[in-house]
Structures are given as structure tokens and as C-alpha cells.
Amino acid sequence: MTIPLRLDSRKAARSEPDLVQRPVAIAIDHVSKKYGDLDVLKDCSMTVRRAEVVVVCGPSGSGKSTLLKCVNGLEGFQAGAITVAGTSVGDRRTDLTKLRSQIGMVFQHFELYPHLTVLQNITLAPIRVLGRAKSEAIDKAMSLLRRVGLADKAGCYPGQLSGGQQQRAAIARALAMDPIAMLFDEPTSALDPETISEVLDVMTELARDGMTMMVVTHEMGFARHVADRVVFMDGGCILEEAPAEAFFAQPSTERARSFLSKILRQQ
């Protein structure tokens, strides 16, 4: 089986031992979550180190999006602990609002605010949450829009943009908060095949600039060439956590092997 090499590898520049010594940005420690009697997450543990890119993959319903949403407290969990940059997410005393303002999130369906222009979408939280001056927020938003190739769309409403443009704007919106980490929840799943690459290019660029990223995706090309490590989930469990090369070369569980062979055959 072959994987199309549409993304440049960014990993050549960096050696593995270097990575191990980096501080932990996101630590998920024995997290379990139930909806009534249904186990959504079972004893999940994983870490994302600073400037590391970790891809979480697995079949639909495996709990990967739920795990991601637990990281910034959009979903609660009953057992275990999650810490982001040393702050405990599940702790009642934690100021979740403040923590969330430090973690960027990108959604499958973009979730841009439809009644605001692209520029207003990006400046809303910096102005209202961080208390930045409007002019400063606008300057920053414009430079981010240039970075994602949307400088000419600042005055457009989300409904006037293509899916790929909306998702790039959503990435710019998250970056405007100067996040310590970025969470991606299937950022390309709602896009048509042609525009997927424009979003992946932006994400690859981000990874190269040293952003800490936890990415739920089915894009195995991105996982292989951009991710440092891959986490494989099924049935609410983390079955495998391995460096990307190792995961693709030799998955250690049969479940991951059959998942990979099915998903890679399509790509």
C-alpha cells in the first residue's frame, strides 16, 4: 500500500530525544466517561508535549472527538484527570473560561459566527475575553488572515466563503488568542476533496512553526508526514500510542492494522 506524498515532512529537522525532554502540554491521565450506562471513554491516558503534533485516529464512535472535547472542558468526565499546562481541567476550582481562552479549537463544521464578518469573527474573543484594543486585535487578525491566505476576505460573511476558506478563517480565529495548544476536531471531514489540502497546508505550516497540536482526523497522509505520534482509539479505549513512523510501519494491534488497511486503501 502506498500513501500519497502530498505533504512535506517537517520531522527531518527534529530528533526524537529532543522531543522527549520537552515539557508536557496536555496530560490525559486514566480518563473515563459514561453517558448513563454507556462507556464513552475507558481509562484513556496520553500526553501531548510542547510543540508536538499528536494525531488521534480511529473509527467513528471510538470516542476520539469526545476525548478531544474533554481537554478544554467542553465535555465532562467522571474519572481520571486532564491537565493542560499544569492546570487541572476537571477541578471545580479551575477557571475553565480562562483555560479555554488559552486553548485554540477548530471544529468539523467550522462554527464561524454567521452574523459576523470574517474579521469580526477573529477579533471577537481577543477584544471581549483578552481585553485587547480593537485596533490591535484588527492588526493581529489581518496578519493571521494573510498567513492563511484570506486577507481579501476580511469583510466577507462566513456564508459567502467556501468550506476550505471558512475552515482557514476558523483556524485564524483560534490563533488570534495566542493559544498554548490547538485542538482540531476532524477539521477536514466536512470539506470536499479539493479544498482539504488548503486546510492541511495551513495546519502543516502551523506544525512547522512549533505549535502544540492534538488533531482528530482521518487524514492518514497528514498523520504520517506531519504528526510526531499517533494515538489509535476504538470503543472508547486508547489501543495504541506510537511514533508516527512506527504506527504506520508496524501497528501493534490487529484492530489498528485492519483500520489502517481499510482507510489507506481508499486514499
Next chain:
Amino acid sequence: MIYHWDWSVPISAPYLGWLMSGLAWTLLVAGAAWVIAFVLGAAIGILRTLPHRGARMIGAVYVTVFRSVPLLLQLFLWYFVVPELLPASVAHWIKRDLPLPEYWTSVIGLGLFTAARIAEQFRAGIQAVGRGQSMAAAASGLTLLQSYRYVLLPVAARYVLPPLTSEFLNVVKNSSLALTIGLLELTGQSRQIEGVTFHGIEAFTAATLIYVALTLTAIAAMRAIERVVAIPGLMARV
């Protein structure tokens, strides 16, 4: 029996004046009831969407109570029953000193009833904005208050405009029930003209035309608002 048509009745003195007085009361009742219904309805509707279970419960109880009792009966309850249940001094004030008791009873009864309906429309509108939007707002660090203020409500308000138009027309039309507790609004005045002149057909036709003119004006105004606030790329311009 031969009916003597006389279309001059509704436009001659003093009957034209009666109709105009009725129209004024209709507008006064509907307008004031609308203010109560809109403010309270929006608040209750928001309560019904909050994460806090107790808040949702309060909203649900309000809607259930005020939606389940016929409006006419609610007016009777406010007018005849509630004053009896209040402390003697308050009841005394309502019966003896409150100016225009029929008017204020109608306004409160109609306002509270309509608020329950508007609450449901606001709840539906906020829910239509979607969980994804509230997640996005929360994820960016906005507080609950801020996400309602800057994201959920501005979009929900646009979704709610068309059903609100219907609700506003309902308030105008339902205000005619105020005649049952003695307020001579438009319908009441047309009945009065009938009683005095026996030209009921002309009087009721005139009232009908005035109601239609009122509602058409309201519809045109709401349409204009919808057009102005339509979101480019999201909602087709009507």
C-alpha cells in the same frame, strides 16, 4: 325583513369617533401587552436553554401554566379571582384606586399569556443556532453571558422574527377579548355601534377592515426588519 344598508354609519359622527377610540384602546392594550410578552418571553425562552437545570425548570413551569389555560379564562381569573386572593390592602387598592382596571388587567393577562408562546419561539430559535456555535463560543473563552450576548442571541433573534410577526398579530387580535371585562376596544366599540344603530354589518365590516389594515402594516414592517438584518450568505433576502 329588509335590511337597510347604510355605509355612512361607521364614518359619521359620533360612530367614527367610537371606532377611533376603540382603535386607540386596541393599540394601547396590544402595545403594552407586547412589551411585557416580548421582554418576559425572551427571558423565559433564554432560561429554557441555560445549562442550569433549575433555570430550565422555572421556564418550563411558566410555559406550561400559561399555555394550558384559555386566554379568556386567564383574563377572568386576573380580573375577578386574583384580586380576591391578594392581601386585603392590595385588593382594596386594585378595586378602588387602580385607574383603568380593565385596561391593566387586559394588558397583564394578554402579556403573560403571549410571553409563554414567545418563550417557546425564543427557545426554538436559540436551539436552532446550534450546539456547535455555543461550543465554539465557549472554546474561545467567552463566558456564558458573553456567548449569549455576542453569538447566540443575535443569530437566534433573526430566526425568531417570522414567528414573532405572527405572535404580534395574535396580540393585536387577541386584545379583542378585553371587551369581555368591559374594555371598549375596537371590537367592543363596533358592538356598541351595532347596539345603538342596528347597523351591525357595517360596524363589524369597518372593524374588520381596520384590523386587516393594522396587520398588513405590521407584516410589512416586520418584513422590512427581516430584510435589514438578513445575514449575507446565510439567509435569502425576502
